Amino acid sequence: MILSTTGAVIVPVIVASVGAFAAFLVYLGQQLASRRDAKRALFSQALADVYRWAELPYRVARRRPGEEAKHAIAAGMSDLQETLYLHRSWLRIESSDVHRAYERLVEATKLRTAEHLRCAWEAPSPETGGDMNVGDLKIDIQEEVEGYVAAVRDHFAWWREALGVATFGFFR
Numbered sequence: 001m002i003l004s005t006t007g008a009v010i011v012p013v014i015v016a017s018v019g020a021f022a023a024f025l026v027y028l029g030q031q032l033a034s035r036r037d038a039k040r041a042l043f044s045q046a047l048a049d050v051y052r053w054a055e056l057p058y059r060v061a062r063r064r065p066g067e068e069a070k071h072a073i074a075a076g077m078s079d080l081q082e083t084l085y086l087h088r089s090w091l092r093i094e095s096s097d098v099h100r101a102y103e104r105l106v107e108a109t110k111l112r113t114a115e116h117l118r119c120a121w122e123a124p125s126p127e128t129g130g131d132m133n134v135g136d137l138k139i140d141i142q143e144e145v146e147g148y149v150a151a152v153r154d155h156f157a158w159w160r161e162a163l164g165v166a167t168f169g170f171f172r
Helices: 005-054 056-061 067-094 096-122 142-155 158-166
Strands: none
């Protein structure tokens, strides 16, 4: 069998096209994985910041004596409040289901820490190691955390990922 000049040109073009398409698919897969990992990190940080808020009564109760320590904690609380608003805004854009779960989590955390924070601020600063024992402080947000984690897990469901790839993210 003799290849014509046209066939000799077409075969390398087809091979190069298939190779380029395969390289594009690999690149696309890497970009999607990178984007997914970045989102997971943001979802995790949002949860970590809620836990930081839940820890505030402990930090306030164990603060060092003096106005400087009070101001440092208050500034940290303000920064954390700002960060929580940022997470809320981002989640509102990213996923309405995850946003609703996060709103429930943040509101429950703030509600359950409010009285503990008030009492911690009113109490004198600890003077000894024994004074740092905060007693029976319990801030239970586990149900809301589970709701948030379930919403995030659903957000990363395989079928959502496939729909995002198939539609280039338009219907995600």
